[in-house]
Amino acid sequence: MNKIEVVKNVYSVGVVDWNIRNFHGYTYTTNRGSSYNAYLIIDKKIALIDTVLGSFSNELIERIKEIIDPSKIDYIIANHVETDHSGALPEIMKLANNAKLVGTAKCKEGLFRHYYTNWDFQTVKTGDEISLGEKTLKFIEAPMIHWPDSMFTYIPEDKLLLPNDAFGQHIASTEKFDDEIDNCLLMEEAAKYYANILIPYSQVILKKIDEIVKSGIDIKIIAPSHGIIWRKDPMKIVNSYIQWAKGLPLKKDVIVIYETMWGATEKMATMILEGVKASGIEGKLYNISVTDRTEIIKDVLNSKGLIMGSSTHDNNILPNIAGFLDFIKGLRIKNRIGTSFGSFGWSGESVKIIENTLKESGIEVVLPPISAKYTPSEDDLKNCFEFGKQFAEKLKG
Ligand code: FEO
Numbered sequence: 001m002n003k004i005e006v007v008k009n010v011y012s013v014g015v016v017d018w019n020i021r022n023f024h025g026y027t028y029t030t031n032r033g034s035s036y037n038a039y040l041i042i043d044k045k046i047a048l049i050d051t052v053l054g055s056f057s058n059e060l061i062e063r064i065k066e067i068i069d070p071s072k073i074d075y076i077i078a079n080h081v082e083t084d085h086s087g088a089l090p091e092i093m094k095l096a097n098n099a100k101l102v103g104t105a106k107c108k109e110g111l112f113r114h115y116y117t118n119w120d121f122q123t124v125k126t127g128d129e130i131s132l133g134e135k136t137l138k139f140i141e142a143p144m145i146h147w148p149d150s151m152f153t154y155i156p157e158d159k160l161l162l163p164n165d166a167f168g169q170h171i172a173s174t175e176k177f178d179d180e181i182d183n184c185l186l187m188e189e190a191a192k193y194y195a196n197i198l199i200p201y202s203q204v205i206l207k208k209i210d211e212i213v214k215s216g217i218d219i220k221i222i223a224p225s226h227g228i229i230w231r232k233d234p235m236k237i238v239n240s241y242i243q244w245a246k247g248l249p250l251k252k253d254v255i256v257i258y259e260t261m262w263g264a265t266e267k268m269a270t271m272i273l274e275g276v277k278a279s280g281i282e283g284k285l286y287n288i289s290v291t292d293r294t295e296i297i298k299d300v301l302n303s304k305g306l307i308m309g310s311s312t313h314d315n316n317i318l319p320n321i322a323g324f325l326d327f328i329k330g331l332r333i334k335n336r337i338g339t340s341f342g343s344f345g346w347s348g349e350s351v352k353i354i355e356n357t358l359k360e361s362g363i364e365v366v367l368p369p370i371s372a373k374y375t376p377s378e379d380d381l382k383n384c385f386e387f388g389k390q391f392a393e394k395l396k397g
Contacts, residue, residue: 010041015059028196040068041135048073075100080165099120165224166241186227219238222238247334253284254273256307258342268341269309276389300336348373
């Protein structure tokens with residue numbers, strides 16, 4: 001296998017999972033696969049930073065064996081308990097039988113509750129260091145980025161930050177570095193990753209980045225535990241995280257998201273988007289029943305305006321849009337404007353239900369909802385067009 005040296009004597013020994021399509025128990029669709037990155041540091045003392053998903057244990061072991069006998073490993077740094085990074089620990093610990101596991105107090109507790117094994121464990125906290133000889137491992141606790149146990153490891157001699165899940169992307173690739181891969185694709189996957197995993201922890205992320213900046217840590221390379229390593233321009237992803245965490249949309253555009261029973265709400269959605277476009281604002285349209293939610297959330301991260309619609313069904317909204325709204329509520333997204341629309345037969349509760357949920361989600365409702373009875377008439381569709389235009393004007397303002 002190819003040996004990949006991140007910097008001198010730091011090797012990437014993780015694995016690429018080409019075929020994974022669903023992550024986190026089907027909450028995240030990984031159309032481009034993923035990787036579980038682990039790093040082996042060769043010095044007077046040998047350290048392995050993180051492991052991989054358990055089913056890839058043998059591949060990790062083979063990669064390590066190409067560089068060193070695993071029994072020579074002195075430290076295994078567990079930056080995070082989640083099984084995509086700790087799953088290979090039971091197998092590695094059998095071979096690295098003199099190795100000390102290193103992690104936060106929460107990590108120790110979490111690993112025990114996963115593997116029920118009393119490994120030799122050294123608890124560390126922010127500021128603690130382990131000298132490997134030429135290189136030093138400095139630890140930075142990072143609770144809730146994105147589990148309570150999460151930690152970053154930093155190697156000052158290489159200005160190399162190993163932040164585990166932070167700054168990752170779900171990409172399977174033969175390329176390992178940001179200067180080797182299409183950067184549009186890379187940023188798209190980084191945004192999708194932030195939107196689906198990290199938005200709820202935005203305040204924690206801002207504080208952590210601020211803490212790291214104030215501590216004077218100089219970062220030349222960021223090597224996360226999923227996807228591509230940032231060495232060309234690591235600040236690009238850090239600055240994107242700051243923008244996303246502040247809830248600042250990248251674009252003043254509109255996404256129209258809807259669910260429809262017999263096509264009436266869909267006709268409304270199409271005309272609303274036409275109105276948005278007529279005002280010179282870019283827009284996108286998604287039928288939530290046929291589009292992957294993971295992808296739509298990425299656009300929610302980057303877009304300023306959300307127009308959401310549903311037919312009224314059993315005095316309620318349709319189930320897919322209900323699930324999506326519930327997800328949006330959990331994201332606690334900021335700095336967005338929205339409104340609602342929908343068709344109905346006799347009672348027409350859907351638009352109000354959506355409006356209330358948008359408000360509960362922290363989205364500013366800037367326009368009263370629009371409804372149409374049964375199939376929208378020509379006048380209804382003209383009104384939808386105007387509605388789209390009015391919303392676009394609010395967006396511009
Ligand atoms: Fe990649 Fe939180 O695990």
